Amino acid sequence: MSKQSSVAFVRREMLPPAPPPPGQAGVLRWMRENLFSSVTNTALTILSLYFIWSVLASIMPWTLNGIWVAGSLTECREIRDARGLETAACWAVINERWLQLLFGFYPTDDKLLSSLFYAEPLATAGGLEAVFGAASNATDRIEFVGMMKGDLSNFTIFLFGYWRPLLAVALLVVAVAPILYSSLPRSLLFFSMLYPFVGVFLFWGGSIWGPMTVAIGLAAAFFIGRFFAKRFGLLGGGIAAVAAFIFIFLNPLPFIDHGGLFPLFPHVKDVLHSIIPFGLSAIPSDQFGGFMLAIIIGTSGIVLSLPIGILLALGRQSTMPFIRWVCVTFIEVIRGVPLIVWLFVASTLLKYFLPPGSSFDALLRVIILVTLFASAYIAEVVRGGLAALPTGQYEAADSLGLDYWKSMQLIVLPQALKISIPGIVNTFIGLFKDTTLVVFVGLRDPLGLTNAIRATGEWNGIYWELYIFVALLFFTFCFFMSRYSMYLERKLQTDRR
């Protein structure tokens, strides 16, 4: 092949790739392969398209033509007829009442609102002290607040009137983020540990020294325990910590030292409060409501039930019979009774077992029961993870000479929990949605509030708009949880697949 001249033309560079023949690329090809590959497939596609179209055709005009500004359902209907529309959603009810659906009857910070945005009428009414002071007339105050809220936009009230729950939820996000995403700096975890006290202070108010003293007391018990543990071993440390806890928070000898020095906690709190009196107005739990209630019950339940559930699962697998029996009994009893029954127990029957006159916070009762209920389920989910682990892993841990807690912490639980992620998140989503059941024990959850809103003369007879709004709120949260669980599974996927 040396006679180059005999070759008329030699291509020196590659041809650019030719476009595929028409109908063999892009959307067309995808559609042909996926939607119209066979007669059956084509028929199904057309059928589904028709179905989707007919559903959308009936829903979309209603949704998009919705009326956003109206004072009542009747007014909505008049506006609709005036516009000549066939159907139209009356979103005005959401526009007017969304704060109530989010926060229930949680009181707004009226002092802040009026001094920021309603200064002139406030001055006319006689200033802050005259309207909100201890000597003020409740009826006048409610009239004043009603007028003020009528004049301010809902968004202003949302941002400034509800700054406490808003700030609490925002800080909750900050506190939870380092736990959920390991790429964030670990120093943020310190704030996560502090958050429960910050959150309680913001939501419930009262003296700042209440949550602060509890935090200091818990820390003191912990450090006393650690101090003794170094000298007298783990058992001595544990006993010292429990003793310190009892001296701080409970009366160790109720029959001797009644109303005396012990427990230390209230005394320290009162002294600190008298030195630096600082706090927010206290808000009792029965004023909590709306979606905020679902968030509070849901988050506390989720955060508390995971550790309890893991301990129960380990206890159920324990070789010590007493621990095993206790755990099995707990799990089976809690799991074998419907949540609604436990809630009824919490709301009514518990009264009879407590000393008369003692009132046990309704919200706290519900949180405790929801936590116990979820932890029984988590325990079974985690047990599934533990059972899925080959025996070799347990034996490997033992052969390394690790003690029980170290082998669990370093080898068994990381693998078992990874397997259990979908089940755990599934339980959490269930728990979050079950918070609507508290409507039966007199707490005002979002669904209960839709009922209350419908009971007013203006909005009686309105259904879909309210339900859709509540559904969207819940969907947002549950969808996030589901996506996060998938992210976590992908991230922790270290084995071959």
Next chain:
Amino acid sequence: MKKSIFLGTLAVAGLAAGLASAQTLAEVQARGTLKCGSNEGLAGFAAPDANGNMQGFDVSLCRAIAVAALGDAQAVEFVPLTSQTRFTALAAGEVDVLVRNSTWTFSRDTDLKLDFKGVNYYDGQGFMVRSDLGVSSARDLDGATVCIQTGTTTELNLADFFRVNNISYEPVPVQTNAEGQQQYLAGACDVYTTDVSGLAATRATFEDAASHIILPEIVSKEPLGPVVRHGDNDWGDIVGWTLNALIAAEEYGVTSANVRELAAAPTDNPEINRLLGTEGELGAMLGLPNDWAVNIIAAVGNYGEIFEAHIGENTSVGLARGLNAQWTDGGLMYAPPFR
């Protein structure tokens, strides 16, 4: 109802164990607020406005009791209760008084160890149908499908009525009034039955209210009233006579507008004078200040004013006085004499 009776019995068992307190008034005053068991939401009777303040016919009675006990109409904590939990909550002491459109019946008054302290609204069960059904009497409803709330006395009344008239019906069970409205409007049932006050409120929300009629038959007696626990008669007296004061005030023409003026000096009518405390010491007999009734009427108005403001003919509920008119106008509202 079964469940509530069961829970109520449990509650009563607990009370019998000596956990009840007989000092409700002192407790309320120490607490500074009245805990009033109320409906979670019933048009005209109890509903929150846009600012979260409760309004309504039953709510006003709660406020009146709060004025009597504490002198402040706003010092009320409203505890929302379902029809299942209401009596248990009252028996367990979670609320001081229950004003939640509860029907006064024999077994509730005796077996549940509760005390009904009067009637603030005489209700009765009725039927609503589409007018194009061509029915003018409930006796023509043979073979009709009926939407009925389960677990209420209305379910039993319905069965009784159809059996007595020897006609048949097909029940469509619904859980709540909201569901009942939807089912009825969707045509799942020909007839919707519940208390007439509820029917009127429901009908008022319909787009074409004129094409639905409420049949003339009232098939049950539903006297609704405030309830307290057995065992604290002093507190029961305060609740009962607060209601009576509201009713008597209307009878004697004492309104929120003129009550201060009438109370300033004794009038010609000794009955008004005793009610308003310008004559005699009636307040002291209840353990209350002598001008207790004046404060109540000034704060919430008399019975007629409350009725007109929340469920009267000018409201969206639009109820006529009917049985709830004063006895002098042919109704059943009749307050015992103040002497």
